[in-house]
Amino acid sequence: MKLTVLKEFLNESISHVSKAITSKTTIPILSGIKIDADTTGMTLTASDTDISIQSFIPMEKNDIRVIELKQSGSVVLPSKFFVEIIRKLPAQQIEIEVKDHFQTIIRSGSAEIQLMGLDPEEYPIMPGIEENRRVQIPSDLLKTMIKQTAFAVSTNEATPILTGILWTISDGKLKFTACDRHRLASRETNIDVDADFSLNNVSISGKTMNELSKILPDQNTLIDVVFADNQVLFKMSSILFYTRILDGTYPDTSKLIPQSFQTELAVGTQELADAIDRAYVLSREEKTNIVKLVMRDDQSIEVSSSSSELGKVTEELVVSRLNGELLRISFNSKYMLDALKVMDSAQVQIGFTGAMQPIIIRPDEESSLLQLILPYRTTN
Template structure:
């Protein structure tokens, strides 16, 4: 194998596929990046057995030559060293040559680096996915939906299914749900699809989704989502992202969400977030994260936290509207801040069904985002 390639494009592809590399792989060859060169271009593949990412660099792009192939071939190169070396090479053009058995020579400017490669035949094959259920979602929307739900997955491996986000697609559209038993995040969006494309019970690891979000384009270009029995494929321009689905049945969370509220408040999201953020500073020092919210008759909210060693923070903020019974309620300020920061809305609606019932946080408007956190019981 012998070729010369643009450093910029090679760096970008290595950056994408390296997100699938883990240092604790039980299969030694998975610590490397598979490098396939054909007359069409270069294909890089990396995997940790749970996720697999493949990036393709074409020979030409926008009329510019990116790769010149002298000899086709394949090799697996150590990901850590290969990635670091490519970043540090002096020239914008890199020459890579593989001699038998799998000895790699990398040249750039006055630099020459030699790496010991591995046999590509020993690298696992890509997952085989039956392409029956395919839907397309704009990249920027998909990233937003992941951001608004993946933060609320459980970090406890005691219940592996809760470390993922539940996906479903039906006549109502695409819905994501995450829940760690203390809080819940839900996002829905309308999506035109036929009944043959519908799916339910698809659970994807929150960590995987966060890595996926890093490679999804920020623009409105479409990402194809291909769902099979135990795998999901995200297909973007010149990039494939495969993920194994989590096994098990996701619990029914619909009963957690109240249909009616005893008290409803509409308040500025910015004012509420900033006030709770300041109160969080003291609650964090106390290692409880508990912040108290008191509704006043003069259409204001009192938000406070205290530390026995430092002092007390009290915030008074106006509300745009308040209906129902006045309540005093305590909650985890970290959970509340996480929920508020992913709601992209100037006005926030809070719904309460009692001092010890779930708190619902939603944006005003048509965007279907729902956040739920459980309150705390305090002695006073």
């Protein structure tokens, strides 16, 4: 293999695929990036068995000559060195030449680097996926849905299924659900699918979804999402992102969500977040994260950190609406802050069915996004 490639394009491709590389792999060749070059362009591949990413660099882009190919071929280069070396090369033109026994020479400006490559024949083949179960989702919407749910997945590997975001599609609606037993986040949207297209029990690792989010374009580009038996493929213009579906059955979380409330309040999203954030400073120091909310009959609420040896934060907020029984309720302030951060409205509605029942947070007058957190029982 012998070619020259523009550094800017190679760097971008490397940054995409390197998200699939882990230092914990037990298969030595997976610590490398596979490079294939032919007359169509250059393909970079990286995988950790759970996710695989392919990025394609065309010969030309926007009338710019990106690659000059002298000889087709393939090689696997150790990512640890390849990623850093390419970033630090002095010139915009990079020459890559693979000699006998996969010895690879990289030249740029006055620099010449030799790397010992590996046999690309030993690299696992990308999974073959039939594209008969496919949906299209705008990239910016997918990014938003990941942001509004991924933080609520479980970090406890003892229940692997809860470390993922559950995808369900029915009646033309796509829904994401994430739950770690203490909180739940869900977001729903209409998508353009055949009336009989349905999907259930497809759970994709939250960590993987966050990595995908970093690659997704910000603009309103349609992304193809292809579902197979145990794999999902996300297709972008020059990137293929494969991920494994988590094993197991996702629990039915619909029973957790109350259909009616004993108490409801509406309050400014940012004002409540700021007040809880200030109370969080002391509650965090005590490692309890517990903040208390007390409702008053003058259409106000009091937010306070639990009394501690360090001191106490107390703040009063006027709410725009407060109906029902007045409650005193304690909750994990970090969970509440995470929920409020992803609200896309100036006001939030919070629903309560009792001091020890789930708290439901929604954007005001909008039902496609829902956050649930469980309250804490405190001695006082």
